[in-house]
Amino acid sequence: MFAVGQIPEGVQSTSFGFFLLFFYNQVLGLSGFLASLAIILAILVDAIGDPVIGAWSDGFRHRWGRRHPFMYAGAIPFALCFYCLFAPPDALSETQTFFWLLTFAVLTRTTQSIYSIPHTALTAELSTDYQERTRLSSLRGILQSVGMLMVFLIGLQIYFDSTPAFPNGQLNPDAYPRFAFTFALIIFVGVALTAYGTHSHIPHLPQGSDERKPFSLRQVVNEALMAFSLRSFKTVVLTGVLFGMTMGMVSALSIYLGTLYFEFSLELIGLSFPASVLGSFVGAGLATPLGRLFKEKKTLLMSGLLWYAGWNTLPIVLSLVGLAPAAGDPALFYLVMFANAICSMGIGVLTVMMGSMISDITDQHEALHGDRSEGIYFAASSFASKAIGGFGIVISGAVVDLAGIQRNATVETIDPESLLTLALAMGPGVLCLIGITAFVASFYDLSSQKHAEIREVIAQRAKPS
Template structure:
């Protein structure tokens, strides 16, 4: 019998697996580069590309993007349930990681090459179909790989360190790719002083993004393949379960109090993040009058933020608890991120063209980004802790379902934020630039008036909801102890 077969036959041998090696941790974290590339491309550039470069109306573009998120979100629970239930010689996570790599890369590339001569509505349909396929394909990878984190380790602090590494690679993919693209692909030309408005720039952007996605997904799968024998396998079912049983078990899982607190926080948080991602390039381009090279410098502040946040997140988790650190740093981060826009609106910030403008924006971005990253890292680690809390109550280890539900929430909320950005852009009077229409200063001021209070309210309300999260370090360790005793054969009643 193979090593994987022996481990699957004796689940107790997984109670004390060998420590995670550095190479395995790095391989696991590097998979997040794929989602980082997709995230920054779809949130920061997709709306701008089709609205300001191609010239499609903002309402149609934002509506098409929002619909892709909603359709993807519908698929997420089924993908998570499937990942929890499948039994193969490669376990229940790796088949999804390998199968999704090539489709994601190909569909991502197609998004940026719309056929010429499409009407506005057909352009919206092209955005919807290509972006939807990309999102569904990468969701299969993300759900499986994030669920695997809860199985790689059950240790409270080590789990936070693992998610910190994953978020560092997420930021590397997201902002490293963006910075490189701004500096190389979107460099200024005589015809396009603002290179992000040059249609030809998006060819290299699309092809490099596609290649990075493929490489990162394969690296994650291959680099963690040797851990398959130590991952929890799907339980053997002696009877077939109908749709009603599946639905009932899913509803039981998502009614978990700890999960609901994270879910509520996430809905408002990712709505705010989706809104920010869609309007940030408008502020940088039209409020601060930055060119592509200046934008590339600013994008690097997120890499600095992630580098600072990765080691700080576990420290803050130990000192303040995961819930406390998530709330505190979310409030600090969003306050600092809004400050330059508010101060510019009030005439109290450095004017466009000032030589100290970019360094000051960089400082604000690095500090606010680090704070928000600490909050995101600890919230993800909190979600992994929900898996054991649910398993103690029900006897079922359903990490895939929880991370799928989280992905569902994230997709729908980001869709809401992007759709909201389309509304705010339209109401503020920001025109499409396809016909060369200038964007008036008054429109950007109106956009600030709508954006700032909306973003602040979303973050604050989300933090209040997170107060209901009940799991502490002590209760998590008690849950882990109970589950290990159950794996060794002790009878532990499920609630």
């Protein structure tokens, strides 16, 4: 049941990444600048709130342990705020729409953190084995892919189908509240199931220490500084943020690219996205056997990044140089769908590796400082993953405005120069961003041998004197 808890996060990240900007920009008419501003402010709140939640959870003392009280507490608020984000009242002005987006983007992310940070911290607590943690992260990645797939299959195929009034079903404002209600229920059920399903493990999990200082903001700052003093941690967080920015941009602009540049119908796009999710599913499943084949996790992380970049941008680069089938050609659709499925295998692998690497870093912290602080480390992981729906949307909003893509744009009305700007951002732009991300990942210095030495130090310290 532990991995089931990733389904709500897959739902949230996919809904934010693929639908949020499109809904507020194209359906409600909010400018790309204002949508980006709201997301920037929400990220700033995340940057403060996530470490606080992580540190609070690390020192929390309760008969249900350190993590489960937060997981239970987050279930209803997370689901409710997600629903409200996609169901604003009618006839709001642009300013009111901006504040609605800002308020519920902040609340959705914060309530998600109350649940997700303690949940992901369990990855390091349920096992201390170097390879077993990869398996746990792999299971989480697989179930997150299930959540993503549910959004595409249910959302695009049921709620956003075409009608006489809205041939492009994603422009139908009445579809979004129904979509949000369904997935708010899925979020609640997923959180409740994983909290209850792992409840029996509470007696065997690390508990809050009597020697730990009382929770305070000063403590949060001190623990964050200790975490960022580790080169391995700084590397993983920066890698996650950079990849999150890139993925967020790709996710938010995929609708624009598919409908306007490649000229695919919404039905075809609905088929191509599940292929990507299935690729991620396969990649997450392959991460465990690949982890046994490749000694170092850094190697797999960098390989996943480069694999993703090459295959993801292949159809766009071929189109820019005139070697791809014409826009709207069925052969182009099959090329894009195949490339997306293959590139997503890299996403599955690298996502699993990052979760496993952070679990190892918490051992490094314990060896240096004598206590366990999984929450503060996975808070940074949570913040990096939210960059998919955060920094990426900021970049996407800028690209939309820079390209001059107007509200309700169609293939017939869009300027060819706008399409070129969009393709350059999604092709060469993505290659550059991933290249920088892989370079940053190369500085990770926690090898398998070093981790074995760390576990030995911890084991020796735990022996009775």
